[in-house]
Amino acid sequence: MNVALVTGTTGQDGSYLTEFLLAKGYDVHGVKRRSSSFNTERLEQVSRSEGHRPEHLSLHYADLADSASMTNLIRDIRPDEVYNLGAQSHVAVSFEIPEYTADVTGVGTVRMLEAIRASGVPARYYQASSSEMFGASPPPQNELTPFHPRSPYGCAKVFSYWTTVNYREAYGIHASNGILFNHESSRRGETFVTRKISRAVARIVEGMQETLTLGNLDAVRDWGYAPEYVEAMWLMLQQDEPNDYVIATGEGHSVREFVHEAFAHVGLDWSDYVKTDSRYERPSEVDALLGGPGKARELLGWQPKIKFRELVHHMVDADLRLLRDERAGQLVRIDI
Ligand code: NAP
Ligand code: GDD
16 A cells, blocks of 8 residues: 655645545555644545545655654654645735745755654655746746746745755755646635636625635646646656656636626626735736646646636635535535
């Protein structure tokens, strides 16, 4: 049986990857952080998924800021595959806490790779790299596009990207970077723009909110569907040779288009509800991200199925169902 260690298992991607690996028959060990409130809500959804095998999922307290905790885990668990998804992942927040972001999102990667190297465990390694690394480089972006990060988060991810390449070249570790463009779902954190919009649309329909305040509506992103993207992570670690891949849909849409589509889906005109406020703008913005996933298609056989309109509709429908269930007193969360 394959054994996987997943950091960030309580996050959007970590929860889908955990679900995916359990369904493939893996023993999954997930890292969770100490928190004063519950932070395993997404894993509760995993536990309700079809074919869930609770005896094959173990959670461990550890932290990317604490190298001993990661070294001990890798030495004890001896994983075949390590997926490093843990991060301070919010770009706007990274301007407020740049040093912490550099530590967890940047140096955390050194801690993981050093733990693998020092333990001598021959684990394959996946690094959650990001299209945010391309920053100011004009679209379309692919594996050959130069990085020009525009945020402390982007800078930390560039450091992690090159650290991953360096451990591959220096120590022969099977270490791969997935350069993932934005990917969303009903499990997306509520402060990222897509979920903020889908949740607001649902609340406006239900009469619980009157307006939605956003920042820059002109930014363009290449938005895909998260469950499809975690399969790409796994595919990278099944290859004989480690490599770096862009994972994207190849379509770019503005935040304004997302807002329009989400409100139109419930028969509303977005301009009646949406306001803008500069407090949601960033000190330096990434204007346009649009990925070229040709290498992943060719070498991994990976292709996205769910594109922009379907994704927006799924997210709005899921938030409407969630809200209606909550109001009806049912705690069951319906997934898309
Ligand atoms: P997310 O929902 O914000 O999840 C981040 C995870 O990291 C959470 O489980 C979080 O724990 C954990 N974490 C935060 N600080 C940590 C620390 N100090 N030690 C250990 N774990 C820590 O992010 P996501 O959207 O799933 O993204 C997964 C990874 O892919 C991240 O590295 C992100 O930067 C990267 N990425 C995401 C996208 C995207 O569009 N989603 C695109 C490219 C790259 P808590 O639950 O306790 O907060
Ligand atoms: N969060 C947020 N909130 N973003 C807003 C808002 C708002 O109210 N209004 C406009 N935006 C714009 C942002 O300025 C940005 O241009 C775009 O919407 C997307 O913002 P986010 O959803 O926060 O995502 P992101 O692109 O900055 O970062 C996400 O994708 C990266 C990959 O490119 C995160 O998931 C990162 O972790 C990931 O690496």
